[in-house]
Amino acid sequence: MENIKDYKQYLRGYDFEDNTPVVIDFYATWCGPCQAMAPLLQRLAKENEGRLKVLKIDVDKNQGIALAAKIMSIPTLFFIDKDGNINRHVGGMPYQNLTKLAEEIMG
Template sequence: MKAIKITILLILAFITVFGQQGCSADEKKQKPESGNDVTDTVTKADENKSGNDSLVNETESSDVQSKPIKINTDQFKKLVFNYDENPDKWVFEGDMPTIIDFYADWCKPCKMIAPTLEKLQEKYKGKIRVYKINTDENPGLSQYFQIQGIPALLFIPMEGQPQMASGALPEADFEKAIKEVMKVQ
């Protein structure tokens, strides 16, 4: 009987430790491992240019975006939704359905979904945009959307309200959201 209890406790401990599919904001931050930084997989705006303007021009003129683009709060307000100007209603600023990936460099589940987002960006090239927002670098935006755990994903259709999901979603769930929420075929 004692052996059964110990076995059950070990199984529960294993599930508790390894069953987590997201990172909470309270989790101790760790330095990213060299070469595994999630930002290695995104395109950044040229920091020597005028920041927002170069990114806005790049994303608006390019319907064939091939990789997710890392943006900050100011860029989010220009490209996606300016919550300062429209505090009471959602007004989408984009020109095609968009996925926003709220992530952190130290979050393992965030790193796990990065290749899936790249694959989907390539598959739906010219039909969707994928932006990445580092929650550590943009705490105000994270607070606005009340993000408690990451990865958090905002699926934005051209018309209607966006929908938020959290955790390391399987590719099939991304596909379902792209088709059903974002209305992209």
């Protein structure tokens, strides 16, 4: 199982020690499915403010973490629970599925 602690060296300036579940969206500006997911992720962040954090990582600008995280397709989403365990999902999804996965990590 993957854990966010494996990627801490690439995530400077972000602290995962506050035990807030996180969704990380690995995307690119030129990616159509990534663009389709963007408003869904914004909505998810707004509806779960204070309970969930949503981060976006542009794979073109952050190639080190994309390589370390073995990102082969985008969008790739990391759903990270309060213990740092990662559930990886590749590809877009409807909002209903996005919220279901988010609820699982929020407990």
